[in-house]
Amino acid sequence: MEPFRQHEFGWRVALDFLLSGTGSSMFIIYFLSAGSNRLVYMLGPVFILAGLAVLLSELGKPSNFWRSIYNYKTSWMARGAIFNILYILVWLAMILAYILNLYAFPLYAIEFALSILVLIYPVMLLQDVKDIKLWKNGWSSVMTAVYAISGGASLDAFIISLYQPDVLTLAYISLGISLLALVLLFAYISALRREQYKSIEYSLRQMLEGDRQNLLKLSFSGVVVQFAMDLLFILNIPAKPFALLVGFAFSMAGVYSFRLMLLNAGFHEPLISDKRIKEITASLKIGHKN
Template structure:
């Protein structure tokens, strides 16, 4: 029997987490996104050999993400202490990954900016290490959130994969914009468009499986899903995630890839819409995270 109470509804109803999305908690959403975009841009730029993308990806992931994380902390001057618990805390592991990417990424990019250095940007060891750290850096927010059993929407093994695919997709989109701006030949452009389309299709599959498995989770998971699909996050999900983030870019990129006709305006719009979708889904996931009620759970 549900207890009907006013002052502490969080104890008798499914209550949303607020600390990581409201107030200065919004910075965490932004930092997780920038980590994905930066790492994704770095990886795709490495694959497509785009130095501007490598530098931009490093700046986004290390400088911007790092700065925003500091802004989110209650005591930013003590941020170095985050390194104290790598055995258990995913936040510590995340910082180690960002630092690792910062170091190896900088070493890999440096010769492009300072040609007098004794090594080159093509050094395989640096490329592999920087790519590995970038890859793990995109994944780790999924582990940070997925570790929390108290919020069933997040406690899903697919969450890191979802973050990875979105990170790569965002990075691939930005890499495409850089290539468009540089005016590279159409063959290289279509190669990126093809990769983007494949990533977009992978993302559709993963999002579908993620939401289906959440539907089979406990009641708090189902309630979270209801909020996203039918509740106050519904408009954001359907317009932001589905229409702008999936349908619109998929149409544009599939058309471009299949016909081979490149429209700069359409592709740019497709990438921007996909970025909106990426922002929207991560906002939905953070905002819809619900706790089980404290009281009826034991009755």
């Protein structure tokens, strides 16, 4: 029997993941680079909010969204909802602190921690689907996270270049992470090739030969262009922030393609193994017994 493809999560879920991944990772990167521009910190949650809006539009009964925090004990989606809501609340607090001009570092630190949670919840959410071996795969989780961070870093680099064109730290970070993503992508594919699961075999076929191969190509080119543009910027070759804008656009396309590919190439393991089918047919003595 052939593995069956999942149809539940599609382009909207990928978009939600893209927005929340970008928002959270731009916060993380900027925080780690000890950035001081408060507006950049404010921007991350806007993405998350947009992501939530996309998610709501995907729901069959959005009016029940408030219930989604109930089953946090076992469901990563419930946990994700909680992280997102807390994230927004802390963001509101940050805005308040900004307006009142209060000391806000603890809020930033909390938001940083929440950013990490928001970053990892989609990874864990997919990881928790036992039956879709592509999602369950550890490499998929690593790739999802690295891709998200590369997008965030690219965005950070671009925005900062508008304010401080001479500071190259973030461009270097973006360069490094895009290179990492590129290298990992090859490792990822070859790691998947070694998997024994039939569903992963199908996933790979979808990614490499099927109607998902453009997505793979796009996620590949995304990080390549990001890398190239960061390099141009660092080497100070032609137009300045413009290169980073192009890099960011490609990066987004790459991250989105990767997410979409991961969702669309998700196959369930066959309901019944070929071995079991043989066992049944042999014992039923149906067909011809040659």
